[in-house]
Amino acid sequence: MKNAVSLLPAILLIILLAGCVKPPVKDTGDDYRKPDKINFRFNGSDAEIYNPENDRRSYYKIFIDKAEEGRTTTGLESQGKTYEASLSPNRHLIMVEKWVLDQKTSRYIKLNNIEQPKPNFFYFDLPENRIVNVEMKTLKDGQTEFKVEFERN
Numbered sequence: 001m002k003n004a005v006s007l008l009p010a011i012l013l014i015i016l017l018a019g020c021v022k023p024p025v026k027d028t029g030d031d032y033r034k035p036d037k038i039n040f041r042f043n044g045s046d047a048e049i050y051n052p053e054n055d056r057r058s059y060y061k062i063f064i065d066k067a068e069e070g071r072t073t074t075g076l077e078s079q080g081k082t083y084e085a086s087l088s089p090n091r092h093l094i095m096v097e098k099w100v101l102d103q104k105t106s107r108y109i110k111l112n113n114i115e116q117p118k119p120n121f122f123y124f125d126l127p128e129n130r131i132v133n134v135e136m137k138t139l140k141d142g143q144t145e146f147k148v149e150f151e152r153n
Contacts, residue, residue: 033131033151038084040126041133041151044096046077048140057101059108065093089128095121096136117144124148 042062049055059074062083072081077100098116099108117138126132131151138144 031153032129033153034129035086035131038086039131040085040087040092041131042072042083042094042096042136043080043133044072044136044138045080046138049078059099061097061099063095063097066095071099087126089126091123091125093121093123094134098138115142118142119144122146 042060044060046058055076055078057074058077059081060072060083062069062071062085064085064087069085070083072083075081096117097120098111100111101107102109117136122134122136124132124134133149133151135147135149136144137147
């Protein structure tokens with residue numbers, strides 16, 4: 001019993017020292033890409049086009065917060081068309097206007113309002129130190145689906 005009592009301070013010291021040891025810190029790591037020149041990317045395309053004769057050349061005019069900012073690359077409706085920009089961290093409104101190549105005049109014309117993607121606008125948040133990718137898919141009936149993702153490494 002006397003030996004057990006003499007070991008008690010040593011046991012308490014070991015317990016105290018073990019309690020003071022820092023637990024290993026799990027490195028969560030920020031696997032989001034940091035913006036360099038651009039922090040916003042838009043990609044728009046049409047889905048459900050199965051006949052090459054129905055796949056017209058097109059592009060989208062891009063409006064950010066109701067101001068015309070530019071246009072996407074040009075490509076077939078079934079292909080992704082992109083627009084990149086550097087925007088301030090904030091909540092933004094993107095509106096798109098679809099233009100297609102008229103084969104008769106060899107000029108791009110704006111689709112009438114009935115044929116424009118619906119809805120043709122989307123609100124998104126752009127936080128600091130993130131690259132936001134907004135993807136718009138237009139279905140056969142003209143309805144659009146928007147998807148927002150933060151770009152990862």
